[in-house]
Amino acid sequence: MSRPTLLIVDDNERLAQSLQQLLQLHGYNAEICSSGEDALQLVMDIKFDLVLLDLSMPDMNGFDVLTELATYSAPPPVIVISGTKTLNAAIEAMRLGAYDFLRKPYQPEELLHTIENAIEKSRLETQNRSIHARLEESENLYRYLVNSSPDIIYTLDDSGHFTFINHRVETLLGYRRESLIGKHYTEIIYSDDFDRASYAFNERRTGNRATRNIELRLKCKDLESDIRHFEINFITVVLNATGTYGGTHESGTPFSGTYGVARDISDRKKVEEVITRQAYHDTLTGLPNRALFKDRLNVALNHAKRNQQQLAIMFLDLDRFKWVNDTLGHFYGDELLKHVAQRLSGCLRAQDTLARMGGDEFTLLLHDLQQPEDASLVAAKIVDELKRPFLLDEREIFISSSIGIALYPDHGDTIETLIKSADIAMYHVKWRGKNGYQYYEASMNAMFHKKLSMENELRRAIEKKQIMLHYQPQVDVETRKIIGLEALARWHHPELGIISPTEFIPLAEETGLIFSLSEMLLGEACKQMQLWEAAGLLNFRLALNVSPQLVEEESFVSKTLSYIQSHHLKPEFFEIEITENLLVRDLENTVAKLKALGKHGIRIALDDFGTCYSSLSYLRQFPIHNIKIDKSFVGDINTHDESVPIITAISGIAKGFKLDLIAEGVETLQQMKTLHKMGCNIMQGYLFSKPLPAQNITTLLKRQANLFHKNGEPDDALITQH
Numbered sequence: 001m002s003r004p005t006l007l008i009v010d011d012n013e014r015l016a017q018s019l020q021q022l023l024q025l026h027g028y029n030a031e032i033c034s035s036g037e038d039a040l041q042l043v044m045d046i047k048f049d050l051v052l053l054d055l056s057m058p059d060m061n062g063f064d065v066l067t068e069l070a071t072y073s074a075p076p077p078v079i080v081i082s083g084t085k086t087l088n089a090a091i092e093a094m095r096l097g098a099y100d101f102l103r104k105p106y107q108p109e110e111l112l113h114t115i116e117n118a119i120e121k122s123r124l125e126t127q128n129r130s131i132h133a134r135l136e137e138s139e140n141l142y143r144y145l146v147n148s149s150p151d152i153i154y155t156l157d158d159s160g161h162f163t164f165i166n167h168r169v170e171t172l173l174g175y176r177r178e179s180l181i182g183k184h185y186t187e188i189i190y191s192d193d194f195d196r197a198s199y200a201f202n203e204r205r206t207g208n209r210a211t212r213n214i215e216l217r218l219k220c221k222d223l224e225s226d227i228r229h230f231e232i233n234f235i236t237v238v239l240n241a242t243g244t245y246g247g248t249h250e251s252g253t254p255f256s257g258t259y260g261v262a263r264d265i266s267d268r269k270k271v272e273e274v275i276t277r278q279a280y281h282d283t284l285t286g287l288p289n290r291a292l293f294k295d296r297l298n299v300a301l302n303h304a305k306r307n308q309q310q311l312a313i314m315f316l317d318l319d320r321f322k323w324v325n326d327t328l329g330h331f332y333g334d335e336l337l338k339h340v341a342q343r344l345s346g347c348l349r350a351q352d353t354l355a356r357m358g359g360d361e362f363t364l365l366l367h368d369l370q371q372p373e374d375a376s377l378v379a380a381k382i383v384d385e386l387k388r389p390f391l392l393d394e395r396e397i398f399i400s401s402s403i404g405i406a407l408y409p410d411h412g413d414t415i416e417t418l419i420k421s422a423d424i425a426m427y428h429v430k431w432r433g434k435n436g437y438q439y440y441e442a443s444m445n446a447m448f449h450k451k452l453s454m455e456n457e458l459r460r461a462i463e464k465k466q467i468m469l470h471y472q473p474q475v476d477v478e479t480r481k482i483i484g485l486e487a488l489a490r491w492h493h494p495e496l497g498i499i500s501p502t503e504f505i506p507l508a509e510e511t512g513l514i515f516s517l518s519e520m521l522l523g524e525a526c527k528q529m530q531l532w533e534a535a536g537l538l539n540f541r542l543a544l545n546v547s548p549q550l551v552e553e554e555s556f557v558s559k560t561l562s563y564i565q566s567h568h569l570k571p572e573f574f575e576i577e578i579t580e581n582l583l584v585r586d587l588e589n590t591v592a593k594l595k596a597l598g599k600h601g602i603r604i605a606l607d608d609f610g611t612c613y614s615s616l617s618y619l620r621q622f623p624i625h626n627i628k629i630d631k632s633f634v635g636d637i638n639t640h641d642e643s644v645p646i647i648t649a650i651s652g653i654a655k656g657f658k659l660d661l662i663a664e665g666v667e668t669l670q671q672m673k674t675l676h677k678m679g680c681n682i683m684q685g686y687l688f689s690k691p692l693p694a695q696n697i698t699t700l701l702k703r704q705a706n707l708f709h710k711n712g713e714p715d716d717a718l719i720t721q722h
């Protein structure tokens with residue numbers, strides 16, 4: 001420890017020096033000055049531990065020095081040493097801040113003792129001030145940290161009343177913090193969460209066992225709040241709370257309340273809610289998705305089992321949705337699905353569930369059925385509703401729906417079996433011709449599995465090119481020449497032999513495999529036509545059957561032309577056979593496409609003429625070149641009287657509209673002669689030839705070329721080839 005430094009202020013030099021000697025003897029440094037002004041200057045320049053001040057000095061007395069020193073920050077303690085006898089002088093000196101007053105002459109011990117005490121007191125005061133300043137600094141820092149915290153920080157007393165709460169409560173909840181002090185914590189708790197809150201807000205435990213990350217909703221001040229307006233009336237927080245005890249939390253000290261920190265997680269909750277919603281809802285229609293449907297079905301099943309109730313589920317698939325998507329584009333497809341969802345919702349009771357399983361598939365859950373027939377009432381209503389045209393961008397769209405119905409407990413007692421049964425029943429409606437509803441029946445299972453395995457086999461057959469074309473000649477009976485061939489698909493099944501297109505074309509159409517199959521067959525037909533052209537045999541037209549879905553495809557015209565052109569063939573060598581049911585589907589679009597093909601020289605033949613509802617206005621609107629009399633009329637021509645007037649009428653129509661006429665299914669000479677007499681020259685049928693593989697047709701074409709070349713005459717041998 002360094003020696004304390006003292007300042008002796010006395011105009012009596014002798015006295016000052018003897019005092020200096022005394023002090024030095026007792027371990028002090030002592031400086032002397034003889035006037036008040038000098039003393040003040042020295043105190044300003046040097047840090048003294050004590051001043052020994054005489055009162056009566058010329059110019060500036062001791063009182064003036066004391067008065068001046070009082071204006072200094074942290075002045076040294078002053079002991080006044082004076083010969084003045086009056087009590088008032090001592091009182092005045094003490095009032096002006098002197099530590100003590102000693103009267104001359106003094107006892108050296110008394111002086112030394114007083115000096116020691118004064119220095120020690122001054123040291124303690126300095127130490128105290130520094131501790132105080134540090135404390136204030138740290139308190140300011142903590143106050144700043146607490147008030148600028150993004151979390152609500154609070155303390156409660158032992159009965160749950162706020163003793164402190166930081167500023168964050170104002171911005172988050174809208175309460176003034178002062179208004180909450182003394183209020184019970186329930187003032188800010190969302191009423192549904194009172195029970196949960198009571199644990200955290202009465203927390204007595206500390207350390208690891210205290211409340212950690214409990215989720216709660218805190219109530220915002222109501223809308224009339226003068227501080228802030230809130231759109232929502234609560235926020236979600238995650239809360240950590242701990243008990244507080246008098247002093248430190250040593251055991252045995254009394255519980256004084258709770259300290260807690262609440263972090264606002266409302267934004268995170270909102271994101272979580274969106275994610276949860278997306279996980280259980282279809283984003284396009286807003287309907288429950290497959291996962292939520294299954295969940296609801298599970299709950300409904302348990303309820304129905306407990307209460308011996310019946311319920312129905314429906315599996316709905318839109319007919320012709322693919323057409324809308326492919327022809328009008330996905331925007332319209334999506335719009336249509338939204339409209340469908342709305343109409344379906346309108347057919348159900350509030351407690352029923354409607355879900356979108358994906359694509360154009362919807363499922364419906366009907367609770368608490370009184371009788372099984374109730375489901376069919378709903379299904380019939382839906383079928384009717386969806387038959388009404390949909391107006392998309394001022395365009396009327398016609399679709400229909402196929403619905404399968406499965407009942408609990410009759411058709412299954414688990415989620416999976418019920419959905420599967422409804423799905424199978426829906427497929428049955430599709431196979432039956434769509435647009436309707438059907439309850440599940442056990443017998444449907446076998447057929448469903450047969451169809452499914454057929455579908456897989458068909459897919460493989462297309463990949464392995466097991467499906468190929470046979471060609472059937474179309475003959476001009478007057479010249480006896482082959483003027484055309486009809487390409488007809490055949491499936492060469494490795495085990496089942498040849499499968500008829502009447503079996504696999506509808507399946508290909510239902511499953512969408514028709515697109516890949518048709519492309520494959522068009523490629524094959526073009527390749528074969530190229531070979532016949534190279535062999536100098538190409539002086540006929542090839543008729544191709546196309547399914548309605550194909551014509552409805554956006555790229556139908558460009559794809560067909562690009563195949564033909566990429567094989568360097570003339571479009572005039574091709575004819576497209578369409579059926580009347582294509583004409584009733586999307587008139588405007590179909591006409592445009594057929595006209596486009598016609599412009600390139602491709603002819604259009606109307607197949608199976610007379611079997612459907614044939615509006616003559618179609619013939620006027622359509623770019624048709626050729627009508628084919630259906631084989632059912634031809635077959636009956638010599639046995640049923642009514643076939644003759646029908647064929648006569650068809651022949652008249654063809655003449656009237658200046659269309660070519662071809663009779664198909666001609667099997668006998670008698671049929672041929674009758675048809676010829678009725679004005680039909682072009683015929684196709686077993687009488688001339690069955691559909692044959694390409695190489696047999698090549699032989700036939702070569703024979704024809706040779707015969708005509710040699711004789712210039714038709715040969716009867718051309719007529720029957722089997």
Ligand SMILES: Nc1nc2c(ncn2[C@@H]2O[C@H](COP(=O)(O)O[C@H]3[C@@H](O)[C@H](n4cnc5c(=O)[nH]c(N)nc54)O[C@@H]3COP(=O)(O)O)[C@@H](O)[C@H]2O)c(=O)[nH]1
Binds near residue numbers: 472501545577665666
């Ligand atoms: N979309 C596609 N449809 C196709 C394709 N290939 C064939 N088909 C259609 O399948 C239906 C059945 O065809 P198929 O079993 O080949 O029957 C045709 C002829 O074999 C048969 N025919 C011809 N002559 C006679 C006869 O004298 N008697 C008799 N009982 N049957 C005969 O008629 C069918 C010709 O049909 P049509 O098309 O109406 O001219 C059939 O509807 C095909 O259209 C394909 O690749 N794509």
